[in-house]
Amino acid sequence: MTAGPSNATVDEGYNFAFLDEQTKRMLRRAILKAVAIPGHQIPFGSREMPLSYGWGTGGIQITAAVIGPADTLKVIDQGADDTTNAVSIRSFFRRMTGVATTERTPDATIVQTRHRIPETKLVEGQILVYQVPIPEPLRWLEPRESETRKMHALAEYGAMHVKLFEDIVRFGRIETAYDYPVMVNGRYLMRPSPIPKFDNPKMDQMPALQLFGAGREKRIYAVPPYTAVKSLDFEDYPFQIEKWDQPCALCGADDTFLDEIITDDKGGRMFVCSDTDHCEQRRAAGHRGTGAPQSYVAAVEGGE
Amino acid sequence: MSETPILEVRGLTKRFGARAAVRDVSLELWPGEVLGIVGESGSGKTTLLNCLGGRMPADAGEVLYHTGDGREVDMLALSEADRRRLLRTEWGFVHQNPRDGLRPDVSAGGNVGERLMALGQRHYGNLRDTALDWLKQVEIDADRVDDKPRAFSGGMQQRLQIARNLVTHPRVVLMDEPTGGLDVSVQARLLDLLRRLVRDVGVSVIIVTHDLGVARLLADRLIVMREGGLVESGLTDRLLDDPREPYTQLLVSSVLTV
Numbered sequence: 355m356t357a358g359p360s361n362a363t364v365d366e367g368y369n370f371a372f373l374d375e376q377t378k379r380m381l382r383r384a385i386l387k388a389v390a391i392p393g394h395q396i397p398f399g400s401r402e403m404p405l406s407y408g409w410g411t412g413g414i415q416i417t418a419a420v421i422g423p424a425d426t427l428k429v430i431d432q433g434a435d436d437t438t439n440a441v442s443i444r445s446f447f448r449r450m451t452g453v454a455t456t457e458r459t460p461d462a463t464i465v466q467t468r469h470r471i472p473e474t475k476l477v478e479g480q481i482l483v484y485q486v487p488i489p490e491p492l493r494w495l496e497p498r499e500s501e502t503r504k505m506h507a508l509a510e511y512g513a514m515h516v517k518l519f520e521d522i523v524r525f526g527r528i529e530t531a532y533d534y535p536v537m538v539n540g541r542y543l544m545r546p547s548p549i550p551k552f553d554n555p556k557m558d559q560m561p562a563l564q565l566f567g568a569g570r571e572k573r574i575y576a577v578p579p580y581t582a583v584k585s586l587d588f589e590d591y592p593f594q595i596e597k598w599d600q601p602c603a604l605c606g607a608d609d610t611f612l613d614e615i616i617t618d619d620k621g622g623r624m625f626v627c628s629d630t631d632h633c634e635q636r637r638a639a640g641h642r643g644t645g646a647p648q649s650y651v652a653a654v655e656g657g658e
Numbered sequence: 659m660s661e662t663p664i665l666e667v668r669g670l671t672k673r674f675g676a677r678a679a680v681r682d683v684s685l686e687l688w689p690g691e692v693l694g695i696v697g698e699s700g701s702g703k704t705t706l707l708n709c710l711g712g713r714m715p716a717d718a719g720e721v722l723y724h725t726g727d728g729r730e731v732d733m734l735a736l737s738e739a740d741r742r743r744l745l746r747t748e749w750g751f752v753h754q755n756p757r758d759g760l761r762p763d764v765s766a767g768g769n770v771g772e773r774l775m776a777l778g779q780r781h782y783g784n785l786r787d788t789a790l791d792w793l794k795q796v797e798i799d800a801d802r803v804d805d806k807p808r809a810f811s812g813g814m815q816q817r818l819q820i821a822r823n824l825v826t827h828p829r830v831v832l833m834d835e836p837t838g839g840l841d842v843s844v845q846a847r848l849l850d851l852l853r854r855l856v857r858d859v860g861v862s863v864i865i866v867t868h869d870l871g872v873a874r875l876l877a878d879r880l881i882v883m884r885e886g887g888l889v890e891s892g893l894t895d896r897l898l899d900d901p902r903e904p905y906t907q908l909l910v911s912s913v914l915t916v
Contacts, residue, residue, distance in 0.1 A: 495761075504738070507739075508738070508739045508742060508743075510742065510776065512772070512773075512775045512776025512777065512778065513772055513775065513776060515775040515780070516761070516764055516768050516771070516772050516775060519767075519768045519771060519775065519782065519785065520764055520765060520768050522782055523765045523767060523768060523804050524765075524804075587780075588780050588781060588782040589780050589781045589782075590781055590782050590783050591782050
């Protein structure tokens with residue numbers, strides 16, 4: 355086993371990337387099948403992982419199946435590299451593979467993500483691995499698995515628009531904000547996992563390979579590079595992404611997905627990029643926002 | 659009426675274990691006619707209806723349907739994809755219990771629009787206008803279009819279910835006791851409405867009922883079933899006024915008159 359240029363110590367007694375080779379081959383077969391039929395859900399024998407369901411067991415299994423010693427791994431959770439889920443999955447793979455990890459999107463060969471697509475455009479050769487809680491887009495209207503499989507097989511997707519129709523009835527606009535259903539390659543209806551619909555356009559014709567893993571539901575699906583991904587909508591209510599009326603308070607970006615942060619107990623708040631790496635790169639390049647309270651800026655800058 | 663029936667059923671049989679629920683039934687449905695199937699509970703009426711629509715596999719027989727584009731297909735031998743597409747576009751099914759035929763958590767407008775969306779309509783404004791138009795036709799106030807069917811009375815739910823089925827102008831509608839569980843005055847209104855819609859839309863209907871009054875009002879022709887088999891068939895008035903078979907005579911004479 356050749357470890358990458360890493361400072362990590364690899365735990366002895368485990369196979370490379372935790373899973374045994376037979377399991378990884380089974381996963382790779384499922385992944386190949388998924389890539390061959392874009393958007394189609396492939397069942398696989400999901401294993402017990404040292405992590406509870408709902409914390410990314412599907413994503414971890416995919417990453418374990420595709421990672422090699424020369425890879426560089428980035429893990430994000432809600433766009434951030436430093437949240438519990440991201441930190442523990444990253445350290446898991448450092449201990450189980452010894453590969454290099456990074457927070458910089460362009461340096462990574464594999465990006466495992468929960469709930470976001472990085473703002474930095476992904477390129478050919480990169481793999482984006484999504485953690486998926488519920489893979490079946492038709493589940494809300496049809497609880498029977500046998501029936502939803504039939505609906506996929508026969509491309510009976512008309513009823514999916516009923517959900518968006520109900521949004522307009524109740525709110526006057528399509529209010530579905532995350533896990534927004536998409537058509538992949540004009541054939542299969544797919545749940546993009548709970549990413550904000552802000553990220554949906556990034557999936558369309560993406561140069562990177564996108565793999566989706568649902569551990570509890572035991573499904574893998576994929577969007578190969580340069581595949582059409584279209585969000586559902588109505589002719590008179592076209593698909594729209596979220597907009598903010600202010601730029602990022604830290605880096606001044608006006609084209610990113612923003613999180614609202616409470617800054618004190620007197621109602622102070624600011625909007626900052628949810629993609630922490632993108633925000634830091636911009637600040638390193640000299641971009642500055644104006645919205646952050648002075649105390650917060652001092653703490654962040656002082657801490658760096 | 660045109661020369662050929664829209665639906666021909668030949669030798670349809672459905673067994674549950676050793677018991678035959680439907681035994682060697684043959685019938686024809688002509689364009690624009692309302693065919694009533696009457697008989698006591700357990701005579702196989704509903705099973706027959708379910709087999710006709712391919713909702714339940716039959717054990718023997720054929721259901722020949724003349725499609726809108728002039729083909730003749732056997733509904734029982736059709737591939738599942740084709741059968742489901744026909745059921746979605748050219749057929750309708752009105753359940754006895756409207757909860758089986760409606761989405762209770764989707765607004766009335768969404769319920770009416772669903773089949774249109776399944777056919778590829780993607781314009782919210784048009785879908786909503788169509789829904790409003792159909793609500794008016796089935797006598798539901800336009801301001802209830804955004805309400806959920808669970809907030810509707812039984813009669814309104816049944817009318818909504820009818821609108822949801824007729825919105826795509828199907829050629830054949832199967833109805834299973836559409837007036838069951840409704841009180842008499844609501845039944846009467848629903849019957850009036852059904853009669854008008856059937857004439858306006860020009861659809862062929864097979865209606866299953868145990869209520870001879872409903873059959874007399876709606877149906878052009880009647881079929882009497884007993885223990886899974888056909889007992890007698892004929893024009894409604896002929897059959898009810900001058901029943902030939904002893905069982906039909908018994909059925910007709912057992913109706914209470916007020």
